[in-house]
Amino acid sequence: MGTLLTPAFGTVFWATLSFLLALFILRKLAWGPILKALQDREENIQEALLSADKAREEMASLNSDNDRLLQEARSTRDAMLKESREMANKVVSDARAKAKEEASKEVELAREAIQIERKSAVAELKAEVAKLSIDIAERLLREELKESGKQTALVEKLIDESTLN
């Protein structure tokens, strides 16, 4: 039983040697790269998860952005429509006002022209009437003054009248 419980010198010697050698080699060639690879992979997974989360968040914010943009565009369109409608109305009403003004001006002008025409017509008429009346008067006078007595009477009367003037 002694051999079982006492460590043999040779065994200890070789065990130390091979253990240290294996430890050294494994540490350099195996554990280093393996542990690094495992850690890298874990970090990669962690990163991937985080970036997936981020992407999801971005997607959500993008969606809400889109909605917002759409809303904005819609309201802009509405505003533009409203504006254009207003503008159109204004243009129409302006045009109408202008037309009205223009028309009234025309009417005024026409009225003035009519007035002038009428005046001139009246004047002409007056002149005509005067001429006519003179003509008539002349004719009458001619008829009247066929007699000399009457001529003298008239002259006298006219002279009287003119002195009265």
Add this chain to the structure above:
Amino acid sequence: MITEFAKRFAIATLIILGGVSLVVAQTESHGEGDHTHDSHDSHDSHDAGHNSLDDGEHGDFVAKDFIIPHIADANEIHFFGDHHNGFSLPLPMIFYVEGKGFDLFMSSEFHGSHETLTATGPNTGTVYIKHPDTGITSKGGESFYDISITKSVFGMMFIMTLLVIMLRSMAKSYSKRPGQAPKGLTNVLEPLVLFVRNDIAVPIIGKHKADKFLPFLLTTFFFIVASNLLGLIPFIGGFNITGTIGVTVVLAFAVFFISTVNGNKAYWGHLFWPPGVPNLVKLLVVPIEVFGMFLKPTVLMIRLTANMTAGHIIILSFVSLVFIFNQNYGEVAGYGMGVFSTLFMIFMYFLELLVAFLQAYVFTLLAAIYFADATQEAHH
């Protein structure tokens, strides 16, 4: 599919073990018979009454003489048969004789009668005598160092080589297939690496300090698991590497060395001047603590050795039962016991499979705890 495979594997194991135990029982009982007979003669010649167990009938089966050589370290890898008719692989014997130099020869050089074997060193001319009870001595009384490659040393070197090859290929697979899922050998070994890192080192030592100790913990864990499993494979010489005290003493000393070298102020403070303990009690506590410092690795060593050896002893005891029943109660009882023993051995095999991993886990876990203790934060 896996359960189908497991079923087939279990049945195959049952048949093989059953057959083997019967064959072994037959051949070994013959061999052992001759052996004890011969040993009796040689004992009688110079050392009468040396072994009271041998005093019985000739051909008596002595379980101890059957079991001990199977679990003890040896100078050759013994596959089957007895020393003369059997087949064993010789291993190199290396001796350093003080003042004379080295001797290197194969263990097959040893010749002689059954118990006492002699060989002459080719360089120093020293005559080495090998005896099962006294080990190797020199005839002329020269003092020498025995640094032979024994079975356990050979096994350890084999395991270490295997580990370097396997783990190197695993490391390469990561750079060969970066960012991809592991496959093949890497897929098998990776859970073990992750287990040691994530379930032993990191939770006990702490995330940052663990990196420093991980190579040692991983090497120890893999070495113990591989050695334990190698010891369970039959027909390859019955390796008992982790059951060899010379191997475990190295592992335990490494744990002791690392925790002592890395011991910080808080660790030594707790050891020699435990805070919050009355001075009188310190007189009592400090020697216990200091004793414990040496006791911890010692217990680590004994636990591993004893557990692995015990498993082998139990399995071998069931084999021995076959011989004993065969010898004492007749052949029928022997065969009957063979069936019974086989069933128990299968149970033991599965238990040993568990123990192989369990002991590696326990050793690594405790080593990690000692390292964590040595690098503890001052928390008072």
